[in-house]
Amino acid sequence: MKRYVKYALxxxxxxxxxxxxxxxxxxxxxxDAYKNNIYNPGILKPTDSVLKVxxxxxxxxxxxxxxxxxxxxxxxYLGKKNVVISFVPAAWTPVCSDQWPGYxxxxxxxxxxxxxxxxxxxxxIPTLFSWTNQMGKLWFPVLSDFWPHGRVAKKYxxxxxDGTSERALFVIDKKGIIRYIxxxxxxxxxxLEDLIRExxxxx
Amino acid sequence: MKKIRALYFIVIxxxxxxxxxxxxxxxxxxxxxxxxxxxxxxPKDMADKNYLGLGLFGFGSFKIPEIKARLVIVxxxxxxxxxxxxxxxxxxxxxxxxxxxxxxxxKIKIIGIGxxxxxxxxxxxxxxxxxxxxxxxxxxxxxxxxxxxxxxxxFIGVKMNPDGSHxxxxxxxxxxxGVDQFLATMTRLSGLQ
Numbered sequence: 001m002k003r004y005v006k007y008a009l010x011x012x013x014x015x016x017x018x019x020x021x022x023x024x025x026x027x028x029x030x031x032d033a034y035k036n037n038i039y040n041p042g043i044l045k046p047t048d049s050v051l052k053v054x055x056x057x058x059x060x061x062x063x064x065x066x067x068x069x070x071x072x073x074x075x076x077y078l079g080k081k082n083v084v085i086s087f088v089p090a091a092w093t094p095v096c097s098d099q100w101p102g103y104x105x106x107x108x109x110x111x112x113x114x115x116x117x118x119x120x121x122x123x124x125i126p127t128l129f130s131w132t133n134q135m136g137k138l139w140f141p142v143l144s145d146f147w148p149h150g151r152v153a154k155k156y157x158x159x160x161x162d163g164t165s166e167r168a169l170f171v172i173d174k175k176g177i178i179r180y181i182x183x184x185x186x187x188x189x190x191x192l193e194d195l196i197r198e199x200x201x202x203x
Numbered sequence: 204m205k206k207i208r209a210l211y212f213i214v215i216x217x218x219x220x221x222x223x224x225x226x227x228x229x230x231x232x233x234x235x236x237x238x239x240x241x242x243x244x245x246p247k248d249m250a251d252k253n254y255l256g257l258g259l260f261g262f263g264s265f266k267i268p269e270i271k272a273r274l275v276i277v278x279x280x281x282x283x284x285x286x287x288x289x290x291x292x293x294x295x296x297x298x299x300x301x302x303x304x305x306x307x308x309x310k311i312k313i314i315g316i317g318x319x320x321x322x323x324x325x326x327x328x329x330x331x332x333x334x335x336x337x338x339x340x341x342x343x344x345x346x347x348x349x350x351x352x353x354x355x356x357x358f359i360g361v362k363m364n365p366d367g368s369h370x371x372x373x374x375x376x377x378x379x380x381g382v383d384q385f386l387a388t389m390t391r392l393s394g395l396q
Binding site: 007030031032098099101102104105106109134135136189191192193196 | 281282283284285286287288289319321323324327328331347354355356376377378387
């Protein structure tokens with residue numbers, strides 16, 4: 001009988017923990033800029049893909065269409081600029097909606113390390129257009145990896161099983177070599193200092 | 204005997220988790236009420252310590268009602284929030300107007316709390332917008348949960364009473380509706396004018 005009581009209490013403990021995680025609200029996409037337009041998918045599996053690239057190896061090239069209408073290729077920066085690629089999972093979702101506005105106020109830091117930023121999601125251009133309009137004027141190109149769906153994300157190994165991408169950062173030097181990869185917990189924003197520390201190493 | 208001890212242990216842990224989760228989930232500070240039990244790290248910067256009247260040798264943490272002022276304006280912001288970025292020059296202007304007015308200087312103090320921001324990120328915001336008043340970080344959203352996970356920017360006005368108690372006199376989401384109007388509202392609600 002005591003054993004049943006023990007099991008019941010263990011279930012209660014686990015249940016309380018699950019309720020705590022599920023119902024204590026988590027603080028995401030805080031800005032009033034988005035009003036109530038952010039869809040909250042809840043807590044997701046932190047990562048859900050297998051990387052296909054490595055630090056020290058060349059970054060696969062790609063060409064994607066930007067919200068501005070221009071086509072942007074990775075190889076256009078070869079020998080000219082360091083490149084930071086920021087994959088975010090999806091437009092109009094938590095965390096993603098405030099990650100890029102943060103990068104938007106630190107252009108001087110990117111300039112200091114002779115780096116450009118390329119923002120990529122698997123959303124289509126009209127969606128990215130409406131979403132990024134809420135962020136103010138962005139200084140960096142926002143690229144659509146919508147069709148063929150997530151081709152670039154897949155090439156890098158950051159396409160999740162539900163068709164979104166990971167929240168991932170890649171730092172690529174002027175020789176086109178990957179110097180840093182952070183496939184971050186999708187539910188959390190990568191601290192700015194971690195990225196800046198990696199850019200400092202490129203000097 | 205060991206089994207009973209284990210059972211007690213499980214029950215205690217369960218109660219602790221439940222109580223902790225409830226304590227985290229706050230609601231936005233209500234006008235007429237008091238602030239939740241927010242603890243802020245003592246500023247390292249002497250000028251900030253001096254501005255807040257916390258004593259030059261203070262260390263550890265402090266609570267907002269300990270700030271030496273008649274009224275404290277708390278801005279809940281984030282480095283990552285476009286509206287907070289847009290509002291930063293206006294809040295700087297508000298600070299300047301208070302500091303330049305002899306009847307308000309020393310009586311109204313402003314602080315900012317960067318929710319979900321690391322110390323580095325708060326520092327980046329402070330440098331970017333040349334913010335002169337003290338900013339604090341809330342990297343783990345602990346304070347943000349205590350104030351009901353409000354969207355940003357969010358302004359809270361806290362009136363300090365002579366008996367040491369305090370009262371929330373303003374609690375509102377969104378940008379200020381003009382610096383002069385906001386300041387007039389604050390001085391009126393706090394009884395400073």
